[in-house]
Amino acid sequence: MTTQPARIAEDENGPRTTYDEIEIGKKLGEMDWLVTEEMIDTQCQIDQDFDPWYSLSSPWGGRIAPPQISYRPPRWLLSRTYNIRGLFCGWEMENLAPVKPGVTLHVTATVVDKYIRNNREFVTYQSEAVGPDGAPVFRTRRTHVLDVVERDAPRAGKGVDSGIKAEKI
Amino acid sequence: MAILTPGTAIGTELPEIAHQFRLESFKRGDAQTIHTDMEAARREGLPAPVATGPQVAALIFRQLRMSFGRGWIEGGKCQLSFRRPVYVTDFCVARGRVTSSETDGDGARLFCDVWIENQKGEKVIAGTASGVVAA
Numbered sequence: 001m002t003t004q005p006a007r008i009a010e011d012e013n014g015p016r017t018t019y020d021e022i023e024i025g026k027k028l029g030e031m032d033w034l035v036t037e038e039m040i041d042t043q044c045q046i047d048q049d050f051d052p053w054y055s056l057s058s059p060w061g062g063r064i065a066p067p068q069i070s071y072r073p074p075r076w077l078l079s080r081t082y083n084i085r086g087l088f089c090g091w092e093m094e095n096l097a098p099v100k101p102g103v104t105l106h107v108t109a110t111v112v113d114k115y116i117r118n119n120r121e122f123v124t125y126q127s128e129a130v131g132p133d134g135a136p137v138f139r140t141r142r143t144h145v146l147d148v149v150e151r152d153a154p155r156a157g158k159g160v161d162s163g164i165k166a167e168k169i
Numbered sequence: 170m171a172i173l174t175p176g177t178a179i180g181t182e183l184p185e186i187a188h189q190f191r192l193e194s195f196k197r198g199d200a201q202t203i204h205t206d207m208e209a210a211r212r213e214g215l216p217a218p219v220a221t222g223p224q225v226a227a228l229i230f231r232q233l234r235m236s237f238g239r240g241w242i243e244g245g246k247c248q249l250s251f252r253r254p255v256y257v258t259d260f261c262v263a264r265g266r267v268t269s270s271e272t273d274g275d276g277a278r279l280f281c282d283v284w285i286e287n288q289k290g291e292k293v294i295a296g297t298a299s300g301v302v303a304a
Contacts, residue, residue: 088222160209
């Protein structure tokens with residue numbers, strides 16, 4: 001006897017978002033994000049990247065964060081609206097200025113596309129962060145597949161993991 | 170410091186960055202996720218826990234920081250596609266090559282192909298990147 005594949009229906013944070021529920025153009029909200037020394041330490045540890053610019057000092061006066069520290073805040077904004085576990089499958093990033101500790105960035109995000117390919121469902125959102133002076137610090141565009149399992153499988157069962165994560169680096 | 174200069178020849182290879190991932194690389198406290206837990210992965214349709222995409226892509230970002238220096242931090246761009254899952258005990262190496270350049274002020278914006286291969290030689294992440302290098 002074989003088990004039919006299913007797409008997870010829910011997890012501890014509630015129902016998984018369905019393709020039909022995703023709205024192109026939806027504003028995912030905004031957040032003020034204070035970058036701390038501890039966040040930079042954690043990011044360097046996660047990536048095992050101890051570049052002196054990230055750990056000690058840089059040409060901008062003091063240490064800066066690895067640019068990929070920008071991954072999480074836009075993802076948090078997506079998670080505040082939609083419960084999408086899935087897999088990360090596309091990442092565009094543009095680094096416009098160094099991310100510095102002690103600086104608060106204002107981050108916004110918007111859903112810009114959704115599509116079906118290879119019998120799977122995808123969502124694309126974009127985000128921008130600006131510094132205290134209003135100048136952009138980074139821009140990014142991300143694509144996630146909603147489920148690993150193909151879209152014609154039924155939704156059933158409860159996932160161990162969730163698309164909604166604690167908002168911390 | 171940057172390895173690339175406006176005079177860097179097309180076809181020049183970027184420095185290789187290799188890493189042996191381990192399950193512990195992906196643990197965050199006690200959370201059971203598709204990155205750390207077999208049952209969490211299986212329920213989502215995965216055969217085994219998978220690496221987090223950003224942690225694998227970080228090998229490319231390290232490569233780009235070394236290659237472009239300031240030009241990665243200010244004005245660096247990349248576009249990556251995650252083609253295949255990376256499993257949590259995979260060995261990965263980031264590779265890249267300069268493909269073109271264009272004048273940008275007193276320097277040049279260099280364009281590169283970048284990718285990550287697993288231990289089988291499969292491209293698990295592939296894309297393009299660019300940055301400005303000063304004269």
